[in-house]
Amino acid sequence: MTLKSKILGTGSALPKKIITNDDLSKVVDTTDEWISSRTGIRERRIALDGKTSELAARAAKEAIKAAGLSAKDIDLVITGTVTPDMAFPSTSCFVQLELGLRAGIPAFDLSAACSGFLYALDVADNFIRSKSAKNVLVIGVDLFSKIVDWKDRSTCVLFGDGAGAVVLGATKSKAGILSSKLFSDGRKWELLYSPQDKNRTPFEDVKSKAKSAKNSKDSTSDSTLKMKGNEIFKLAVRSMGSAVSEALKEARLKPSDISLLIPHQANNRIIKAMQQRLKLSDAQVFSNIEKYGNTSAASIPIALDEAVKSGRVKRGNNLILVAFGGGLTWASTVIKW
Ligand code: ACO
Numbered sequence: 003m004t005l006k007s008k009i010l011g012t013g014s015a016l017p018k019k020i021i022t023n024d025d026l027s028k029v030v031d032t033t034d035e036w037i038s039s040r041t042g043i044r045e046r047r048i049a050l051d052g053k054t055s056e057l058a059a060r061a062a063k064e065a066i067k068a069a070g071l072s073a074k075d076i077d078l079v080i081t082g083t084v085t086p087d088m089a090f091p092s093t094s095c096f097v098q099l100e101l102g103l104r105a106g107i108p109a110f111d112l113s114a115a116c117s118g119f120l121y122a123l124d125v126a127d128n129f130i131r132s133k134s135a136k137n138v139l140v141i142g143v144d145l146f147s148k149i150v151d152w153k154d155r156s157t158c159v160l161f162g163d164g165a166g167a168v169v170l171g172a173t174k175s176k177a178g179i180l181s182s183k184l185f186s187d188g189r190k191w192e193l194l195y196s197p198q199d200k201n202r203t204p205f206e207d208v209k210s211k212a213k214s215a216k217n218s219k220d221s222t223s224d225s226t227l228k229m230k231g232n233e234i235f236k237l238a239v240r241s242m243g244s245a246v247s248e249a250l251k252e253a254r255l256k257p258s259d260i261s262l263l264i265p266h267q268a269n270n271r272i273i274k275a276m277q278q279r280l281k282l283s284d285a286q287v288f289s290n291i292e293k294y295g296n297t298s299a300a301s302i303p304i305a306l307d308e309a310v311k312s313g314r315v316k317r318g319n320n321l322i323l324v325a326f327g328g329g330l331t332w333a334s335t336v337i338k339w
Pocket of ligand 1: 116117238298
C-alpha cells in the first residue's frame with residue numbers, strides 16, 4: 003500500500019481577551035446588527051500582549067500531546083502565517099525553541115494569507131510521501147489585530163487572532179490525505195493586501211540625511227490591511243467552489259460523500275453559499291465564525307480541532323477543507339479520517 007499522511011493530533015490556542023460587536027461599536031461607527039447580519043461574527047479574540055509564536059507554540063504543544071508523541075518525535079515544522087513576530091527568525095524556529103524540539107530539524111514559515119494552513123499541510127504531505135519527514139508539525143497562526151486599521155469599520159470588524167496546529171504523520175492505512183489542490187492569482191493582489199514594510203530602502207535615508215526635514219514626510223506610509231470586500235466575496239465563493247470540485251474529483255468522491263465541510267471562516271454568507279452549491283445539510287458544515295471572526299491561517303485548524311473535540315469527526319469520515327485569501331491564494335484538501 004502506498005505511503006500517505008494522516009492527521010495524528012490537533013490543537014488550538016486563542017487569546018483570552020474577547021471583543022464583542024458592541025465593544026467595537028464604541029470604537030467605530032458600526033452596530034452588532036450590521037456585523038452579525040452581514041458576516042455571522044458576534045465576537046473575536048485579541049492578543050493584547052501576546053506574540054504570534056506564543057499562540058503557535060500553545061496550539062502545537064496540544065497537537066503533539068493529542069498525537070501521543072513528544073517533542074523529540076517531530077522532524078519538521080511548517081507554519082502558515084503572514085503576521086510573524088519578526089521578519090526572521092521564522093515563527094517555526096521560535097516554536098522549535100519554545101517546545102524544545104530537536105535542534106537540526108528543518109523549520110520554516112509559509113506565506114499564503116488565509117490559505118496558509120492548507121498550503122503548509124500540502125507541503126508537509128509531500129515531505130512525508132517522499133519520505134523526507136515522518137512526523138510534521140503544521141501550524142496556522144495569525145494576529146490580524148496587529149495589522150488591521152482600527153479606524154476602518156469595513157475591515158476591523160472582520161478579523162480576530164488565533165492559532166491551530168496538527169501533527170501529520172506517515173501511514174499506510176486507508177485513512178489520510180486523499181487529495182490536495184493549491185491555487186494562486188497574483189494579478190488580483192490589490193483586492194486584499196497588507197503593505198507592512200514601506201516600499202523603500204533605508205539607503206534612501208542615508209542619501210537624504212543632508213536634505214531638509216520636510217523630506218522625512220515622504221517616508222511615511224499607511225501600512226494597514228486593505229480589502230475590496232465585495233469583489234473578494236464573489237471571488238471567494240467562486241474559487242472555493244471550484245477548488246472543492248477539483249479536490250473531490252482527484253479523490254474520486256462526490257459532494258454526497260462529504261461528511262463534513264470545514265471552510266475558511268471569513269463570512270457566514272460565503273459558507274452558506276458553498277453549502278447550497280454542494281447541497282449539504284447544516285450538520286455537514288462546520289462554522290465557528292460567530293466566536294472568533296476571521297483568524298486567517300488559523301481559521302481552518304482551529305475549526306478542525308473544535309470539530310474533532312466535539313465528536314463531529316468520526317473514523318472513516320470524508321472531510322473537505324477549503325480556504326481563500328490574499329495573494330490571491332486558494333486551496334482545498336480532502337481527508338479520510
Ligand atoms: N458597520 C456598518 N456599516 C458598514 C460597516 C460596518 N462595520 N462596514 C461597511 N459598512 C457600510 C459601507 O460603508 C456601505 O455603506 P454605503 O452603502 O452607505 O456605501 C455598506 O455598509 C455596504 O458595504 P459593503 O462593503 O457593500 O457590504 P457587504 O455586504 O459587501 O459586506 C463584507 C462587506 C462583510 C466585508 C463582505 O464583502 C465580505 O465578507 N467580503 C469577503 C471577505 C473575505 O472573504 N475575506 C477572505 C479573505 S481574508 C484574508 O485573506 C486575509
